[in-house]
Each structure stands twice: as structure tokens, then as C-alpha cells.
Amino acid sequence: MQSRPSGVTSAASTVSGRLGMAVLAVLAVGAAPPAAAEVPPIAREAFANMPRVTGEWAFTRTREDNDGSRVERFDPAADPKWQLVSVNGREPTEEELRDYAEEVEQRLAREEGRPGDNDFDGLAADEGWELLEEDDRRVTWRFRPAAGATDREGMAKHLQGEMTILKSVPYVESFRLYSDEPFRAKVIAKIERFNTRIEMIRLDRRAYMPVRVTTRVRGSAAFGLKSIERDILLTYSDFRYAGSGDAEGGTGGNPDRPAAASAVGSQRAPLFSTMLSSNFFARRN
Numbered sequence: 001m002q003s004r005p006s007g008v009t010s011a012a013s014t015v016s017g018r019l020g021m022a023v024l025a026v027l028a029v030g031a032a033p034p035a036a037a038e039v040p041p042i043a044r045e046a047f048a049n050m051p052r053v054t055g056e057w058a059f060t061r062t063r064e065d066n067d068g069s070r071v072e073r074f075d076p077a078a079d080p081k082w083q084l085v086s087v088n089g090r091e092p093t094e095e096e097l098r099d100y101a102e103e104v105e106q107r108l109a110r111e112e113g114r115p116g117d118n119d120f121d122g123l124a125a126d127e128g129w130e131l132l133e134e135d136d137r138r139v140t141w142r143f144r145p146a147a148g149a150t151d152r153e154g155m156a157k158h159l160q161g162e163m164t165i166l167k168s169v170p171y172v173e174s175f176r177l178y179s180d181e182p183f184r185a186k187v188i189a190k191i192e193r194f195n196t197r198i199e200m201i202r203l204d205r206r207a208y209m210p211v212r213v214t215t216r217v218r219g220s221a222a223f224g225l226k227s228i229e230r231d232i233l234l235t236y237s238d239f240r241y242a243g244s245g246d247a248e249g250g251t252g253g254n255p256d257r258p259a260a261a262s263a264v265g266s267q268r269a270p271l272f273s274t275m276l277s278s279n280f281f282a283r284r285n
Contacts, residue, residue, distance in 0.1 A: 039126055040141060043163070046170040047120040050200075050208040056243025057207055060085070065232040072100075077242045080104065120172060122146055124161060132162065138173065140164045145177055158183035159194070171208055174199045182219075189228065191219040203239060211236070 039047075058075040071085040084092045084100040092100065128144040141163050145156040163175040176197040184190050194217055201211040213234040220227055 038129070039124065040129055040131075040139075042139060042165055042167065042170055043124075043129070043141065043172075046165050046172050049169055049171050050120060056241060057203060057209070058238075058240040058242045059209075059236045060238040061234065061236045063232065063234050066230060073238075075240075075242060082107075123175075124163070137168070138164055138166055155183070155185060155194075158191075169202065171202060172200055188223070189219060189221045190224070191217060191228070193218040204241075209236070210234075 055076055058073070058077070060071060060073050063070045068088040070087050073083045073085050074081060075083075080101070082100075082104045084097055086092065087096055123146060125144040125146045130142040131139070132142050133140040143161045143163060145159050145161050147154075147156045158181070159177045159179050161175060161177050164173045165171065166173040174197065176195065178195040179191065179193070182190060182192050196213070196215040198210045199212045200208055202208050213232075215230070215232045217228055217230040
């Protein structure tokens with residue numbers, strides 16, 4: 001298996017997941033936007049539309065980061081459900097396969113290795129919503145992450161969020177969590193810049209998954225002796241419905257992003273908490 005350094009230059013890493021790395025500009029507005037004391041009605045409707053069971057879909061997940069690339073396949077009908085396909089473009093070695101099997105077992109024990117429910121209610125705080133931008137098709141809000149979204153590191157108080165909702169369904173088309181101010185994580189790590197963006201896809205009337213996850217972390221650890229420079233990209237592709245019966249409809253919610261596009265599977269515990277956990281600092285997947 002690839003080494004998972006926690007030190008110089010390749011020290012910090014994530015999931016995902018969850019959740020790849022890219023710097024995104026804060027959405028500009030010409031005047032001070034109105035604040036919303038509570039979650040906007042369209043956001044509540046979008047959260048209600050984005051459930052429940054996504055574990056009936058098989059997919060391929062590709063991770064690219066500072067250490068190389070890895071491709072794995074999730075299939076709920078297979079045994080084992082998670083399989084390592086390639087490492088840095090080649091077939092995995094026997095040792096890498098053994099290490100991967102152990103990793104999956106640990107992920108499952110933490111309920112992070114099986115696709116499950118989206119948890120947008122657990123992502124955003126109930127108050128502090130701020131309208132940034134709106135047109136006929138989309139609306140973008142700034143929000144405060146809920147404490148439970150980052151409970152492993154207690155990072156929520158240091159982060160801001162932005163969420164874009166597609167009005168026609170509605171559903172959360174994308175969101176990002178970021179910090180422009182330095183903060184400390186796990187005491188020994190100082191994060192100078194942090195940015196994660198997730199783009200969602202509508203597979204059918206019940207299943208919504210992230211389509212692309214980018215993450216960028218810059219900072220230092222060990223009292224400034226080790227550099228944290230992490231860039232991670234997660235994409236998922238090759239979707240196949242593996243549940244009983246038929247998938248519920250098509251992807252009519254977003255004509256710009258058909259189901260054939262790359263996407264990443266949602267994960268429990270929840271996906272968003274997993275992305276912002278200690279996995280940024282000890283590469284796991």
C-alpha cells in the first residue's frame with residue numbers, strides 16, 4: 001500500500017471524503033446582502049429532497065493527491081463490496097491488497113466505508129444564513145457550519161460555508177467549506193488556508209451523490225517544523241444501479257450534469273464530518 005506520511009510537505013491529508021483540493025474565490029456581491037435568521041425555505045426543501053438511501057448504487061472512486069493516485073470500486077452486490085482496482089496506474093501488489101482490506105475493515109467499523117445518507121441538516125447551523133447571489137436558476141447562500149459537521153476536530157467554529165441550490169428541483173448543487181484565517185487543529189497543527197468544495201449529482205429521484213470533491217490545505221505542524229501542503233481530488237464514475245427494482249427516474253434535475261458524469265459516493269458518519277476529520281492529517285484513503 002502507498003505510504004501515508006504525516007510529516008514534511010505531505011503531512012496533511014484527507015478523505016472524503018470524503019471529501020480533492022482547489023482554491024475558490026468568495027462570491028462577490030456589490031452591496032451588503034440581507035441576512036437570514038433561519039435556514040431559508042428553499043434550503044429546507046432541498047435538504048428534504050436529498051435523502052436517504054444511496055447505497056444501492058455501484059461506482060468507481062478515483063483519488064489523486066500529492067502521493068499519487070488510487071482507483072477503487074464500490075459494488076453493494078459484490079463480495080467484498082470495496083475492491084482496490086489500481087495504484088498509480090498499475091495493478092496493486094499483494095501487500096497493497098492486504099493493507100487495503102485492513103483499511104476497509106477500519107472504515108466500516110467507523111461507518112465511513114459504506115454509502116448512506118446525505119446529512120445536510122447536520123452540515124449547516126440553523127441561524128446565520130446570508131444571501132450572496134441569485135438568478136432564475138440558482139441561489140447561493142453563505143452559512144455557518146454546524147458543530148456536528150466537524151465534530152472530530154472541532155473545526156466548525158473556524159470555517160464558513162457557501163451553498164448553491166438549483167431551484168428547479170430544488171437540491172444542493174454544490175457547497176464549500178473554507179477558512180481565510182489561520183486556526184489550530186489537533187493542537188499541534190496550524191492551518192493557514194483550508195478549502196473544500198463538493199459538487200453534487202442527481203442520479204434519480206431518491207439518490208443524490210457528490211460528483212467531484214476538491215480540497216486544499218496549507219499549514220504547518222510540529223511547532224512549525226513540518227509543512228502541510230495537501231491537494232486532493234476525488235471523482236467517482238461508472239455508476240450502475242444495483243438495488244432491487246428500478247431506479248426512480250432519471251437525472252432531470254440538472255441537464256448540465258448527466259448521470260454519466262464522474263461522481264463520488266456519499267458516506268455515513270456523515271460524509272461532511274468524515275471529510276473534516278483527522279484524515280486530513282493522516283492519509284487513509
